[in-house]
Amino acid sequence: MCGIFGILCPSRKDVAKHTYFALYSLQHRGQESCGIAATDGTSLMIQRSMGLVSSAFSERELQELYGYAALGHVRYSTTGRPSIENAQPLKMRYKGGTFALAHNGNIVNIKELREQVYSLGISPYTSSDTELMGHLIARNFQDDFKTTLANVCKGFIGAYSLVFLTEEEIYAVRDPWGFRPLCMGSYEDGFVVSSETCAFDIIGAKFIREISPGEMVRIHRNGYEVDQILEPQGNFLCSFEYIYFARPDSVVMGKRLYEVRKRFGELLAEESPVDADIVVSVPDSGTPAAIGFAQRCKIPFNEVFIKNRYVGRTFIQPTKELRERGVRLKLNPISELVRGKRVVVVDDSIVRGTTSKEIVKMLWECEPKEIHFRVSSPMVSHPCFYGIDTASRGELLASKMDIEQIREFLGVNSLAYLSRKSTIEAIGIEYPCLACFGADYPTYIPSEEVREKYALEKNEKW
Template sequence: MFNGINDDKLREECGVIGIYKSDTESVAQHVYFGLYSLQHRGQESAGIATNNGTQTHYHKGMGLVPEVFNDETLGKLKGHIGIGHVRYSTTGESYVENAQPLSVRYKGGSISLAHNGNLVNTKAIRSQLEDDGVVFQTTIDSEVIVNLIARYSNDGIEYAIKRTMDQIKGAYALVVMTEDSVFGVRDPLGLRPLCLGSIEGGYVLASESCALETMGATLIRDIEPGEIIRISKEGTFSIYYTKESKKNVCIFEYIYFARPDSVMENISIYESRKNAGRILAKEHPVDADMVIAVPDSSIPAAIGYAEESGIPFGEGLMKNRYVGRTFIQPTQSMRELAVRLKLTPLKQNVNGKRLIMIDDSIVRGTTSKQIVESLKAAGAKEVHVRIVSPPVAYSCYFGIDTPDRTQLLGANKTIEEIRNFIGADSLAYISLEGLVESTGLNNEQFCLACFNGNYPIEVSNI
């Protein structure tokens, strides 16, 4: 539900980790630190599953990574193979039953799976499986995937994964663990990210390269769209279950989701955000005294805008990092209090100044409105809002939680109407061409559906 301090943000997907390390009795600590680095991708639940070659151990719960795990729980997770997951729910309710990884036993052993993304044909497959007598324990689409893999496993796990990928449609990055291997799988269009790294004694899979750094691993490459990679004592082995003619990487990884110190598709997230700020300054200059950012994801863009415009960058908003991203209050007055708790104007910096406020996106606009009001109440003479993405005008069905299109400001109001609603002295968005240019890639390599409605997968039956 979109009704908290993140009303102006698209909600993250999830984060996954996979590791095979032949020189240790337990990889749980490595997975823990990797998940800690991916905490920005999901704060509702966390889980780790490990395997020692004969037995699967797992622990998961609601909350942040350090709330779910401690020395005792990590000490019980024995095994040289492990996978982990941090979750923000895009399908299924936020209950512990829906926390991942999911672990199931089948005739040939056990399978554990962690999934980032969203399927668009879950209902049809789930209904077919239920007609065949399958009983589901959760409400998430990830359970459909693990059931299909188990069903086809008589001819080997690789075949089972490949056949499962032939049936499911949507966005996904998967890590799958068995008694002797960990697999990484990326959807045919590369909508959801997954990368491979090397670590002493083995290899690591992660949603973002920042997790590899924390785990002491070195980035090798991104997993390719349509690729299945197997990591075992023999090393790595890769096959493709399909090869599409182009990628459709989610552009919001570069705008907001990914941590600035990550690298995706050989592009630095930090540098692409700085580039976007520079381009935004060229496209929409304005005379002002100071450039400020809505922390944290907009800071690199604000620095880029300041460098290009020659207007100094300064701190205008202080962020309370102890207020969680999923902090939700039921009434409008309490939501407004939540915004004030999280973002407070730095009065001595903004008083009497004409400000350029850089933010990454506007979804509903209510939080932007409150921030502008708070800056003016703190003495700002003018607040000019510049957004480092085009107007969000279409809902996402591929693992990002967005409101219905009727609630998207970019779909229902003109830019001038949005400016008036949030109370800014001026408002401008980066062009779609400018945003893509900031990454160094081209339009054909991104999913831009949230801006232009051109979905890479059919969504009419959702």
């Protein structure tokens, strides 16, 4: 997962500041590094940094990123280690000049792309799939970006929402499967593109439309054009965008995510009701579902866990140790609210189980009578190849244990998950990507990646 934002506004020369605020609103999509590229029509400048947006750019640095068009990125790595070299946007030279590239997603045929890049006599200077894509686009550039992207992107398998900034224009393209969100809007006399609509809200831009699978948008001084450059393969938008990653105030496929998550909770209550005294959420991503669950079961909802707003998202921290420590730093329960009561904890998902186990442990220390755990998504049993950091099946709790074993592992009185059927009903699109829940992968996955990430043990056949 990453967040990308692009803006072109001919009447302004300070769009890097707008990009800064937009990236602030997309910070939940990546906390490892960030960057902004800007152009004044003749030269392209880039500023990148490790860490959060709030500490990455000074006022002086933003003023130096002078221009009417800009591109921004916040990174959460799945391909390529956390390093300044892998921070984006990346800057590439091609026969038409220079472009900056930002990518949200994950390419599954990376070995094939790496071999193509080496065959061109290029030694990549990063370990990310984004650089490989950039080199292939730059070296195979033809008369224009439309023709080039139509030809080169056919060779990319997997998830990619790409935004390019040249010295004069912005190009945005979404993969033909539609794994990752990408939308566009208008701002003053220009236009913007973003991973989520929440970035539009913060700068006052107006949503126009989603960029559909396989489409390319070209934004220039006189307006924009949309072209279908790749044959659509479906609309396999990642279900985890609805469950966890995207902000609840964003709109995806015409639905406010807060309402979708609340509906998850309502359906979960219908499928797995429980007799209890209080419903609590794991903030913030579990709160809408907990409210929906409480309302449907007619059980009071209360904010038991107080969140430290200065701690990042524990699921997307890069190491197990940081995830475990992050739970205690991030959440602290109010013991008086649960002591002696039958408690229902609602969370959006259980992936590795690290956060859930710590949360249950903290709650038992508050001396409740019972703890029941409800999960507003299905069991995560398979690795993601499209941009979520579930590195192997061996890390996933549901790949090694059944529901009863997970219940015992967590130490709760009961445990239930939302069904895949109800997940699809709440999302409202016919074929969201459900691969991590045990459904089929929408694309071909190279066998070496399957052996590495899919197998529970190195000698396991699949």
